[in-house]
Amino acid sequence: MSLMENENEITNEQSSNESKEQGVFETGSITVENNGHFIHCLTIIGQIEGHYILPSQNKTTKYEHVIPQLVAIEESKDIEGLLIILNTVGGDVEAGLAIAELLSTMKTPTASLVLGGGHSIGVPLAVSCQKSFIVPSATMTIHPVRLNGLVLGVPQTLSYFEKMQDRIVKFVESNSKISSQDFRNLMMKTGELVMDVGTVLDGEGAVQCGLVDELGGLSDALDFLNETIENNKHSEKKSNCKGC
16 A cells, blocks of 8 residues: 555544544434444433523533434435434423434334433433333433423313323333323322422333333443344345345
């Protein structure tokens, strides 16, 4: 290899590393290669920011950033798996549910990992992937839908709350092993949250009630994705052989 070619290779590698670092800084995401598989890691942290901009001191995940990334990942020929890392404190219900719906309809193998906490709308996000993991020290906070600011005390407002809550309950039930009644019971439990109704589940409790699939960490989630990718490749080879 000539000196010029070697310098070009080093320059390209540096540019690639700089691009990855910029992606981590701007969007909290990175694509990594392991055993020949390209897996994209996307973090959803802080509050889910929806139609209104939150104060600058809030740590937020903007849904207008996440949604295009999910579309790009689904359409990418290189990315074979998606890992969602969650540590949320709630946020915009509509935006969070929109992201969760996209995740649940992806053909790309997906796994979620709850670290720290999955609060409110973080619960649908956690269960939206093909397999969900939670570390033992993490918690999931489940409570009814709430709104900040002025609320009109009229029957239409209560009906709106109830319909939105039904959407969340149905989504969680269809994407996890917990029943709608058990989930509602956790939502409406009294005596556990100060100044509120609801339930706080630790990692083990979230798995026992069927909300999350498995206790585990980063290596467990990556192992699942790699295994799923390999199984999909074997299935494609078998189907192609049958068509020969």
